[in-house]
Amino acid sequence: MSQQTPPGVESTDPATTTTVTTTEDPPIWRKVLGSSTGRNIGLIVALALIFVTGAITAGDSFTSVNNILVILRQASIIGVISIGMTFVIISGGIDLSVGSVMGLASVVATLDVMQHFVDQTHWILMVVVAIAVGIVAGIINGVVIAYGNVVAFMATLAMLVAARGLAEILAERRTLTVDSRDFIDFMNADFLGVDILIWMFALVALAGWLVLNRTTFGRRTVAIGGNREAARLAGINVKRHTVWLYAIAGLSAGIAAVMILGRTTAGTSTHGTLYELDAIAAVVVGGTLLIGGRGTIVGTVFGVLIFATLSNVFVQNNLSSSVQAVAKGIIIVVAVLLQQRFAARGARE
Numbered sequence: 001m002s003q004q005t006p007p008g009v010e011s012t013d014p015a016t017t018t019t020v021t022t023t024e025d026p027p028i029w030r031k032v033l034g035s036s037t038g039r040n041i042g043l044i045v046a047l048a049l050i051f052v053t054g055a056i057t058a059g060d061s062f063t064s065v066n067n068i069l070v071i072l073r074q075a076s077i078i079g080v081i082s083i084g085m086t087f088v089i090i091s092g093g094i095d096l097s098v099g100s101v102m103g104l105a106s107v108v109a110t111l112d113v114m115q116h117f118v119d120q121t122h123w124i125l126m127v128v129v130a131i132a133v134g135i136v137a138g139i140i141n142g143v144v145i146a147y148g149n150v151v152a153f154m155a156t157l158a159m160l161v162a163a164r165g166l167a168e169i170l171a172e173r174r175t176l177t178v179d180s181r182d183f184i185d186f187m188n189a190d191f192l193g194v195d196i197l198i199w200m201f202a203l204v205a206l207a208g209w210l211v212l213n214r215t216t217f218g219r220r221t222v223a224i225g226g227n228r229e230a231a232r233l234a235g236i237n238v239k240r241h242t243v244w245l246y247a248i249a250g251l252s253a254g255i256a257a258v259m260i261l262g263r264t265t266a267g268t269s270t271h272g273t274l275y276e277l278d279a280i281a282a283v284v285v286g287g288t289l290l291i292g293g294r295g296t297i298v299g300t301v302f303g304v305l306i307f308a309t310l311s312n313v314f315v316q317n318n319l320s321s322s323v324q325a326v327a328k329g330i331i332i333v334v335a336v337l338l339q340q341r342f343a344a345r346g347a348r349e
Contacts, residue, residue: 039287043302050309058316067312069195075308076201077259079301082279082286083208084252086300089283090212091245092225092292093152097141097159098253098279099272104167105133105257110176110267123183130261131254137163138250142243160276167269176267187262197259204255209297221245225292281328282307285335306331 054062061067081098088095109130118126137159144155178184189196212218223231224238232238260271286303288295307328314324
């Protein structure tokens with residue numbers, strides 16, 4: 001008769017043929033914090049702390065409905081770009097060109113010849129052209145990366161430089177104005193007391209959430225980011241999917257170009273300068289892994305709102321943009337460190 005082996009200890013009795021091991025489940029709080037829900041709760045807490053700080057330091061001017069709408073309006077354009085960036089980063093890629101593509105789209109849509117056609121038809125033509133420019137630039141990025149086997153960083157960096165240079169050539173380093181009064185009135189109108197720009201951001205975020213969480217396309221995006229080779233072996237056309245992902249990033253840049261045209265009534269090659277960095281920062285702070293395989297649209301929205309609210313706090317308190325940049329840098333570093341910590345813990349468990 002063999003001696004019974006205590007739980008959690010490997011048996012050394014030759015008469016036994018099985019190894020008995022026990023593993024302890026991680027605490028519930030650790031499971032919650034490691035989940036997307038837990039990360040979103042952390043973002044909500046961070047946003048609430050920033051808001052409370054603004055309320056204490058700036059008073060009623062910060063907590064007014066008008067100022068909250070200002071924060072949302074300022075977040076809307078970067079927010080739309082960030083939604084497209086989320087898809088690219090979840091797949092394990094990066095897009096440094098979205099800001100320049102946005103500037104190029106705004107210039108093409110406000111060229112004299114384009115404004116002439118708009119006068120003869122409808123301002124929706126200007127919207128279609130801006131979005132088309134963004135999609136074409138995104139497809140070019142995707143083809144170069146997927147079929148040219150160029151690293152995403154270098155391919156999109158090249159597009160960043162080329163798109164900005166082309167915008168300068170087309171605009172002749174001038175600021176081009178929007179002639180359509182109907183377009184300007186529509187883009188500066190409000191619905192139920194909320195600006196059109198905010199509604200556009202909300203609709204793009206909702207569409208992004210549905211695509212990422214409720215479609216095969218979204219599941220394939222996560223799979224590619226988690227393990228590209230395994231996704232290919234599972235039957236996913238990784239190269240074609242990559243092209244579509246960068247097309248989505250270009251689409252978001254085109255929509256953002258329409259929004260900036262409505263907000264400034266002008267197209268210029270300087271539109272979107274450094275927007276790509278703000279978008280990447282928002283996506284990372286929102287919990288999307290830079291190495292791919294994990295991310296949420298909800299987290300990205302909170303990341304955008306955190307930076308927009310923080311910027312407003314600095315403006316309300318008359319603090320310099322330099323201090324604001326330092327604060328943003330600290331937030332990004334902390335977010336990346338937390339990502340690495342949770343990723344390493346997830347790998348151990």
